[in-house]
Amino acid sequence: MNLKQAGSGADVDERLAALMTNANAVRAITAAVEGTIGPKGLDTMLVDRFGEVIITNDGVTILDKMDVNHPAAKMLINIAKAQQAEVGDGTTTATIMAGTLVAEGVSQVIRGVPVARVIEGVKYGVAHVIKAIKERGRQVNDIDDPILRRIAMIAGREHEDIADLVVEAARLIGVGKLSENTFKLSEIITAEAGADNEVFMGVIVNQERMTQEMPERIEKAKILLIDDALEPEEIEDEALSTEAGFKRYIELQDEFKNNIHKIVQLGVNVVMVDRGVHEAAEEILTDAGVQVVQRVSAKDLRRVADHAGARMIKRTGLKKNAADIEKYLGYAEKVYEDEKLEHMRVLGGRGKPMATILVGAATEEVVGERERIAKDAASSVQAAVKGGYVPGGGSMEISMAREVIKFRENLKGMSAYGIDCVVNALKQPLSQIVENAGYNPLEKVEEVINAQVAAETDSLGVDCDSGEVADMLERGVVDPVPVKLHAIKAAGEVAVAILRIDTIIKKKEENTAAQKSGGSIENEMPDF
Structure with missing residues (x-):
């Protein structure tokens, strides 16, 4: 679409060119995810130049994998990623609302x-919405509250097995751990092809x-x-060519072997290493019946350290005496390999x-999607435990729209x-949810508004199977308060940031080499 088309046939003022360009780009991003929202939302197929395919209706995955310049x-994509990082769900809602805010803002600017x-x-409007949602949040009674499973079901796209796994893990972990800001339930999830669904402490x-x-x-x-790395300290090749250097090399090799024997004498029977393991250490530890796991990720090492009560040590730390090394050791009832x-x-x-949530998948092709679904469900359950919940299915947003319009007269002028x-x-x-379900969005939105006014409630929405107005709370269709708050806040922030852009200027390429050599000013001029 060119600028004249976007301006409904009229010539668009040059000063609006940047605004119109940005609005068109935002609209393209919004269009990529809006068809996925709601219980009747469809999937998107992402294909790269090598033919690798991802099929998903996870908003942040779609946005993250899109080729965007x-x-x-x-x-807009960065806001969705921030939403995912902060609360783990609600990225599609945030994107849709941000896109609408920008489009509506541009329409108002064109009008003058x-x-x-x-x-x-x-x-002003976003601030009042955030305040009102906080006031209307319902609290989760306890970890056995049935509403948690409904939240897991909705965020988990109606996958009952995944919802059950997440809720079981939440019960094992408890409210105290779930309420910690540093703990994320979604991080204990792993999905593997051929595995059985499982939750276990470990x-x-x-x-x-x-x-x-x-x-x-x-x-x-x-x-x-x-x-x-579980390897001897290195010595430079130049030093190794000298007699003193070679002597030092032999000393380091002997010291390393002594350190490995020290590990065995301490009764250590499991060693996990961030990087590689030297063949001398492998031989000694194998002979001693020690189980060694190398190239363990930093994330896995941290989790083992927390669970076993261990402290991580560097290879130079193995020079310490046995009593000091003992303080670094962790303990577990069992460590075994699932072949x-x-x-x-x-x-x-x-x-x-x-706790660990192991999500099974029939094939490698669906492992990623099953893991994404489980992580969304886990994030939503934890968010609800921490911040409560509100009616979902777009009903709360409609209630907020009715609330915000009351403040219109408080603002003077334009x-x-x-x-x-x-x-x-x-x-x-709500409009997009009912459109994806095959109903007229204008008609259904007005029906819900009128029904909410008549019943004086914020929980009425649309049953996407029948098209009838229904109580979302009674149906168990709810959203966590933190997810809702962050989506509205994020949408407002990115919309304001985009609307504030008055001019787009291409940056000059930073030519470090030319600058260091006294490159000419002509070569450093920006290219417009």
Whole structure:
């Protein structure tokens, strides 16, 4: 679409060119995900130049994998990623509302409303929505509250097996752990082809034991975690060519072997290493019946350390005396290799209780999607435990639209048009949900508004199977408060940022080499 088409046939003022360009880019991004929202939302197929295919209706995955160059479009994608990182769900809602805010804002500017007034109204409206949602949040009674399973079902796209796994894990972990800001339930999830669905207290390490000669199973494990390579200290080639250097090399080799023997004498029977393991260490530890796992990810090492009550040590730390090294060791009831799934399990650690959700998948092609679904469900359950929940299915946004319109008269002058942008953006999630279900969005949105006014409730929405107005709370269709709050806040922030852009200028390429050599000014001029 060119600028004249976007301006309904009229010539668009040059000063609006940047705004129109950004609005078109944002609209293209919104269009990519809006068809996925709601229980009747469809999937998107992503294909790269090598023919690799991803089929998903996860908003942030679609946005993250899209080939996008436009800066305004990237801003919108970054907001979705921030939503995912912060609360783990609600990315599609945030994207749809942000796209509508921008589109409505541009329409008001074309009509003659100053951008500054539109922004003022948008900020005012979003602030009141956030305040109202906080006030209307319902709290989760306890970890056995049935509403948690409904939340897991909705965020988990009606996958009952995944919802059950997430809720079971939440019960094992408890409210205290779920309420910690540093803990994310979604991080304990792993999906593997050929696995059975499972929740257990313990940690999975996605590596196998170093050799088949090492024991497959260790009971009463005494664990050493090395956040380094288990190799002798290196010496430079130039130094090695001298007599003193070669002598030092021999000393380091002997010292390293002594350190490995020290590990064995301490009774350590499980060693996990961040990087590689030297052949001399492999031989000594194998002969001693020690189970060694190398190239363990930093994430897995941290989880094992927490669960086993261990502290990670560098290879230079192995020079310490045995009593000092003992303080770094962790303990677990059992460490064993699952040969079918090709990973290690650490169970019954003496440190923090750690649960793992193992999501099974029939084939490698669906592993990623099953894991994404489980992570969304886990994030939503944790968010609800921490911040409560509100009616879902777009009903709360409609209620907020009715609430915000009341504040329109409080704003003087043209700022009220910014409130209109917020109202229309709040209507959009329900509008898109019912459109995806095959109903007339204008008709259904008005039905819900009238029904909410008549019943004086914020929980009425649309049953996407029958098309009838229904109570979302009674149906168990709810959204976590933190997800809702962050989506509205993020949408408002990115819309304001995009509407504020008045001019787009191509940056010059930074030519470091030319600058260092005194390159000419002509060569450093920006290219417009």
